[in-house]
Amino acid sequence: MAEEFDLVILGGGTGGYVAAIRAAQLGLKTAVVEKGKLGGTCLHNGCIPSKALLRSAEVYQTAVKSEEFGIVTEDVKIDFSKVQDRKNKVVDQLYKGVQHLMKQGKITVYEGLGRILGPSIFSPMPGTISVEMNNGSENEMLIPQNIIIATGSRPRTLPGLEIDGEMVLTSDEALKLESLPRSIIIVGGGVIGIEWASMLNDFGVEVTVLEYADRIIPTEDHDISKEMLRLLGKKGVKFVTGAKVLPETLKTDGSVVISAEVNGTTEEFTAEKMLVSVGRSANVEGIGLENTEIVKEKGYIETNEFFQTKETHIYAIGDCIGGLQLAHVASHEGITAVEHMAGQKPERLDYSLISKCVYSSPEAASVGLTEEQAKKEGYELKIGKFPFRAVGKALVYGEADGFVKIIADKKTDDILGVHMIGPHVTDMISEAGLASVLDATPWEIAKTIHPHPSLSEAIGEAALAVDGLAIHS
Numbered sequence: 001m002a003e004e005f006d007l008v009i010l011g012g013g014t015g016g017y018v019a020a021i022r023a024a025q026l027g028l029k030t031a032v033v034e035k036g037k038l039g040g041t042c043l044h045n046g047c048i049p050s051k052a053l054l055r056s057a058e059v060y061q062t063a064v065k066s067e068e069f070g071i072v073t074e075d076v077k078i079d080f081s082k083v084q085d086r087k088n089k090v091v092d093q094l095y096k097g098v099q100h101l102m103k104q105g106k107i108t109v110y111e112g113l114g115r116i117l118g119p120s121i122f123s124p125m126p127g128t129i130s131v132e133m134n135n136g137s138e139n140e141m142l143i144p145q146n147i148i149i150a151t152g153s154r155p156r157t158l159p160g161l162e163i164d165g166e167m168v169l170t171s172d173e174a175l176k177l178e179s180l181p182r183s184i185i186i187v188g189g190g191v192i193g194i195e196w197a198s199m200l201n202d203f204g205v206e207v208t209v210l211e212y213a214d215r216i217i218p219t220e221d222h223d224i225s226k227e228m229l230r231l232l233g234k235k236g237v238k239f240v241t242g243a244k245v246l247p248e249t250l251k252t253d254g255s256v257v258i259s260a261e262v263n264g265t266t267e268e269f270t271a272e273k274m275l276v277s278v279g280r281s282a283n284v285e286g287i288g289l290e291n292t293e294i295v296k297e298k299g300y301i302e303t304n305e306f307f308q309t310k311e312t313h314i315y316a317i318g319d320c321i322g323g324l325q326l327a328h329v330a331s332h333e334g335i336t337a338v339e340h341m342a343g344q345k346p347e348r349l350d351y352s353l354i355s356k357c358v359y360s361s362p363e364a365a366s367v368g369l370t371e372e373q374a375k376k377e378g379y380e381l382k383i384g385k386f387p388f389r390a391v392g393k394a395l396v397y398g399e400a401d402g403f404v405k406i407i408a409d410k411k412t413d414d415i416l417g418v419h420m421i422g423p424h425v426t427d428m429i430s431e432a433g434l435a436s437v438l439d440a441t442p443w444e445i446a447k448t449i450h451p452h453p454s455l456s457e458a459i460g461e462a463a464l465a466v467d468g469l470a471i472h473s
């Protein structure tokens with residue numbers, strides 16, 4: 001017997017499960033179909049496990065450098081199986097939390113592979129969904145009024161570069177490493193590559209990053225890329241930018257050997273393992289798109305601003321629609337989609353107000369336009385920059401590298417972009433996010449009295465620096 005729902009969501013990752021909770025709040029009878037584990041990439045293969053490992057690496061480095069703080073520790077060692085145990089515990093705890101939230105919202109969860117079958121006489125719009133159940137029981141048939149596709153993404157590789165899961169890894173396998181390699185080549189210096197470079201280097205692994213572009217984290221402001229390269233370089237990470245990796249040269253006999261074209265010459269790189277972090281592809285195969293009118297653009301599902309596909313009762317959100325592939329983006333797209341189908345007239349998501357973070361050590365975070373983008377858009381700029389070395393709390397922490405940079409429009413005083421690199425900036429960027437949402441000026445940020453001593457003083461001072469009025473510089 002087919003069961004009817006107001007909404008069936010394909011995929012229970014951050015986008016899907018959050019959409020389900022919002023739907024339940026709005027009184028929609030909702031089901032989530034999840035072939036793996038609720039929580040998806042972010043909880044099991046992304047944000048959370050990677051940050052748990054980063055935290056262990058940070059604690060290790062703090063212990064190694066503890067004498068600077070007058071604390072004598074001897075024989076500091078890494079027990080990597082315990083590092084992994086702790087990571088798994090954090091993930092499990094949050095996984096239980098998501099399962100609880102599904103029960104609390106009376107959301108039905110089908111553990112299996114969902115597929116859209118298209119319209120039939122029993123289910124004209126948007127069509128039946130079949131679920132191939134993980135437990136091997138007969139396929140379930142679901143008849144929804146609305147569907148959200150939230151099937152996420154998977155790691156991409158370079159054409160011809162085979163991932164063997166042993167020596168050549170993606171972040172999926174790297175998260176499950178049982179021991180640390182002595183050395184690693186990281187192909188790709190984007191956000192994921194830089195987080196791994198920072199973490200593994202802090203764990204004592206010899207790291208070489210090969211990046212095709214002429215700078216690392218190339219979507220961030222130039223000053224941030226430059227400072228990240230300098231600071232991680234100082235800590236021992238080797239960077240080769242402008243490196244075109246040649247997949248056909250890969251050898252994995254005992255160690256990983258690969259060549260890359262760098263400035264017109266071919267260089268060879270050797271390490272114990274290689275991590276490929278060159279982006280992610282949408283999971284759009286095998287979900288029955290061929291039974292619908294849905295259109296794809298460059299491998300991603302095309303939607304309108306309320307996340308409706310060409311079939312207006314089928315929405316798509318999160319990594320499978322491309323754009324900013326971030327957990328908080330997926331969840332907010334999910335909320336917007338649900339509110340739209342429930343007739344709530346939600347506001348369009350403004351992607352220029354979304355914060356982006358790099359959880360390396362030092363961290364980086366930004367909201368809005370980079371200096372290059374702002375110039376390209378024709379703005380006349382005034383820029384305020386303030387270094388953490390002039391912030392008392394940063395010195396107290398022993399983490400005084402980095403700065404806050406605020407870019408404003410000379411004519412209107414509008415804040416166009418805020419970029420930070422340094423201690424705990426991923427927790428501080430929300431102030432800039434709020435300022436941007438409220439259309440605040442740098443002067444209004446500066447008028448917000450920042451407590452002393454606090455790292456956030458760097459934001460207040462950078463805001464003053466926009467008009468040349470910083471106090472401590």
Ligand code: FAD
Pocket residue numbers: 010011012013014015016033034035036037038039040041042043045046047048050112113114115150151152153171192283286287317318319320325326327328329330359
């Ligand atoms: P996913 O989380 O991928 O969920 C999709 C779900 O759909 C999966 O559980 C999958 O099993 C399921 N599914 C797929 N097909 C079907 C089907 N046919 N039937 C049933 N179920 C199906 N983002 C951040 O914002 N902050 C971070 O710090 C961060 N760190 C990251 C670190 C790493 C190493 C990686 C890889 C990613 C990171 N991300 C981070 C990105 C973030 O994980 C994704 O943007 C987010 O998970 C996208 O959510 P989603 O719901 O679209 O997809």
